[in-house]
Amino acid sequence: MKCICKLVFANIWLHPARLVFTALSVVAAACMVVWVVSGYDALLAQFDEFSSEYLGRYDLFVAPDTPNSAFRPGDPDGPTIPATLIAALRDDPAVAEVDPVVQLQITVETNDEKAGGPGRRPSGPAAGGRGPGQRGSSRRGPGQRVPGNREVGQGGLGQDGPGQNRRSALTPGPSPDAGEGRRARAANSTRPTNARSPQGGGRPLWRPNPTLEGTNATQPPYPMVEGQWIDPAKPELMQAAISSNTAEQLGIAVGDDLKVESKAGKFTLKIVGIVEQVSLRGGGPRMRFMALRGPATSALYVPVALAEKINGRPADASFVNIALTEGTNADEFRAKWSARLAELTPPAMLKACDDVGSELKEGRSAAGVRNQAYSATGIALLAALFIILTTLSMGVDERIRQFAVLRAVAFTRAKVATMIAVESLVLAAVGWLGGLAAGWALLRIASGVQPDLFRNGGTLGIWAIVLSGICAFGGALAAAVLPAWRATRISPLDAMVPRPSFRPSRLSLVAVVLGFALIAVNPLLVYVIPMPDESRYGIYLAIGCTCMAVGFVLLAPLTIVATERILGPLVAKLLGTDGRLLSTQLTSNMWRTLGTTMALSLGLGLFVAIQTWGYSMLGPFVPGNWAPDVLVCLRMGGLPDAEIENVQQLKGVAPGQCIPLAVEQPKLAEDITGSKDRNSVARQDNVIMIGLDPEKGLGGSDPLLKLDFVEGNRDEVVEKLKQGRYCVVPDHFLRATGLSIGGKFALLPVEGEEKPVEYTIAGAVTLPGWHWMTKFSGLRRRSGRSAAMVFAAYDDVRRDFHLDKTNFFWLNTDKSVPIDELGNSLEEIAQRHVGEKQPVNMQGTWAFAAQNFGSSVRITTPDQIRGRIGTRADSMIWGMSQLPLVTLAVTSLGMINAILASIRARRWEMGVLRSVGLTRFGLIRLILCEALLVGLVACLLSLAFGVMAGWCGAGISQYVSFFGGMDTPLIVPWSKLSMGLGAALLLCLAAALGPAVWTGRSQPLDLLQAGRAAM
Secondary structure, three states, X not given: OHHHXXXXXXXXXXXXXXXXXXXXXXXXXXXXXXXXXXXHHXXXXXXXXXXXXXXXXXXXXXXXXXXXXXXXXXXXXXXXXXXXXXXXXXXXXXXXXXXXXXXXXXXXXXXXXXXXXXXXXXXXXXXXXXXXXXXXXXXOOOEEOOOOOOEOXXXXXXXXXXXXXXXXXXXXXXXXXXXXXXXXXXXXXXXXXXXXXXXXXXXXXXXXXXXXXXXXXXOOOOOEXXXXXOOOOOHHHOEEEEEHHHHHHHXXXXXXXXXXXXXXXXXXXXXXXXXXOOEOOOOOOXXXXXXXXXXXXXXXXXXXXXXXXXXXXXXXXXXXXXXXXOOOOHHHHHXXXXXXXXXXXXXXXXXXXXXXXXXXXXXXXXXXXXXXXXXXXXXXXXXXXXXXXXXXXXXXXXXXXXXXXXXXXXXXXXXXXXXXXXXXXXXXXXXXXXXXXXXXXXXHHHHHHOOOOOOOOOOOOHHHHHHHHHHHHHHHHHHHHHHHHXXXXXXXXXXXXXXXXXXXXXXXXXXXXXXXXXXXXXXHHHXXXXXXXXXXXXXXXXXXXXXXXXXXXXXXXXXXXXXXHHHHHHHHHHOOOOHHHHOOOOHHHHHHHHHHHHHHHHHHHHHHHHHHHHHHHHHHHOOOOOXXXXXXXXXXXXXXXXXXXXXXXXXXXXXXXXXXXXXXXXXXXXXXXOOOOOOOOOOOOEOEEEEEOHHHHHOOOOOOOOOEEEEOOHHHHHHHHHHOOEEEEEHHHHHHHOOOOOOEEXXXXXXXXXXXXEEEEEEEEEOOXXXXXXXXXXXXXXXXXXXXXXXXXXXXXXXXXXXOOEOEEEEEEOOOOOHHHHHHHHHHHHHOOOOOEXXXXXXHHOOOOOEEEOOOEEEEOHXXXXXXXXXXXXXXXXXXXXXXXXXXXXXXXXXXXXXXHHHHHOHHHHHHHHHOXXXXXXXXXXXXXXXXXXXXXXXXXXXXXXXHHHHHHHHHHHHXXXXXXXXXXXXXXXXXXXXXXXXXXXXXXXXXXXXXXXXXXXXXXXXXXXXXXXX
């Protein structure tokens, strides 16, 4: 072993640049793992801090035990806690306090200045908080609570020691200097509510709608930041307390009025206090934590009697907070009550802080970051594998005669293999240690610049160390197998014979055929072979993706040969070089070229796959040309029939191109979409019924809705709609339900009504983008997904669903009239018939992807929807593409090694070329041509792999994701891909530029002498 180590380090000393660039590549890969995994560790730490403070001064809470997707907090149809259970809990001697809480859904109304307008500051003499630099204690002893900054990720949060009971008393109110701290936080707030709409005008894009919590507790559940707690005995005072994070988002301070709205009407509440409530950092408007069905992280607290008044009817408890007596063992209490709670109908659950933390760590946010950490580790491992494989393969090719001599004098095959393994481990060790050091430095810098990002100060966690080590050493050992096998096949006679050039053989033909066969497995599994939906995804991952990846690896040599022969002359002509000089540059050292190409293709292929999959999945959701110019929604009251003609004659409405719509979102009488077993956009329990004039909307040579009929004749369909109780459905609805033309389905006119109405399918159309057209326009009457947009006759829908007024119009516009002028005209008509607010999903109230005119009119255009979808999609898809692009940058460092090895192998040849007249610049261009060819091979392989992977990924999404149910077209976003492919070529050229210039400046004699010495 001592002799082996000497030989290994002597070779490393002989080629220091190779060690440096290989180690840098592994360092970058390990650093990438450290960064991603440390982010996951930080998220878990955030969850731990959140869960430790989530219950405030309580120890446990009881909530209905239902699936996470069954209902949201405040859902009036959600299960509640029975009064008998609450009474039994109060009678338990181990319980010190029982606080039943009523949760309700509300919307809040604030003026633009309060909702994040420029320069807004909380008003009032007690606009408190902590003073500058004051953070508060993050620990507490038994029976003590010290208020600190309670937004996770910004300040210290309490934690209990082992065995401590969580019951504790609240400390007094804020310090005298608290006002400045709160004002400073409000001034520096960067929450999403302060974002501006593209149209300007100071309107916020989003406002939080806190959950209304009715409670009769005499003490606040969390420390008071300012003001006082509500008096539950005086609901007539209309007082409320609000959580601190929501107050900041709304710009609300103590003493302000807050208008809230529910189905029972509008109410004005006086904010008398602000509680420092814990919240998940980055939770966003959905709060991501609603699945716990316990205390809301964005809450507006009122007395229970006032909550019932706002609700318009008595309300039962949504959950119950429990405080235990001092000395009570929480685990024993839970064991005593768990069985009893499980026997209830519906069953209930008893949760403590540990359960909250566990549920968070098993939730979607944690799973997403965890999967990203594992993905980063896998990608980095493969990157290290290909980089080290290339380096070791180059070493084997350059030392064939050396290994042959060693075999002749003393070395066995095992010792030669050990040499290769030791060399790979040295590269891995240097890369791993360097990666840990670089990752630690990066974390320290990040935690210094943004202290809230890494609460632990940017230290390396155990998983970051372990996974980065797996990445480095696992990749190194796997990479050593093939070079070690090749080195052991070298015989002593190889020292006397020249090295053969690569030539296509029967083995390569077998590899090509096998490669194409393996690639075909994945699309067959996704699109052709019938199998149960629940098992298809697992088979796709385990078999389809693996076969496809191996297939493209087997096709890599063919791609190299084809690129060299077909594109080589073109590249030579582009850079002004003789094409004959490039005829064998890639294939003369196939292993080096193969390793470098696969390393580059790793990140680039994933980039192409993500872009292709993302924009292919987006295709069915972008509104097509079938939609008219404008969809008008009247949100307050509705128009009588006498006003319809007035709308049609407005300035800005194209003559004869405006029709009223009758819209309802009824439930299916039977679960024909399988919504109870599946969770996908096209398999839900309701549809959006749109009644329209069949002739004007669908018939004639120029209908208002330019629908593409895939089943049924347009003229025949229109005639059937005129007959009554016929409808037109999207084609994906037929596939999801198994129905066909002439098939029937029943709908419930009023939810819970026993007698359904039945419609017969007359035709099927393609309807891309209907989901998002309904999402923001107000067509959806309730939150959640719908199975389809269904068209029927106007009179049928009005009669069957008891619609006596018109709330929707579809129309084309006169482009010479601004849309704002049309909106104002519509608003004038709507104001004459203002009435009860129409039910609508939450997204149908947001101030983006549509334009609001007053409180009554909302206008949605396909262009607005396309713009919103495009912006959001670009952000998400490019976010997913960051890791592959980083991988591409990491692996490009290995390109430098490949170019240096190629130069070393051809120094004699280059010296001869320089001696016979090739200029320095000509030699530089020759080297750059080779690098460009390697980049082109990587681009071709990545493009083929990425398009195939994206196509199959879009296909499998129909069975496992809420994006399913529709035919997804293959969309290759060439403009986006060109950026990644261009970056790959530029990185290859940049990697080769330094060695090319250095070689070009060398004297011909120096090249000849160096080449002669290597022979």
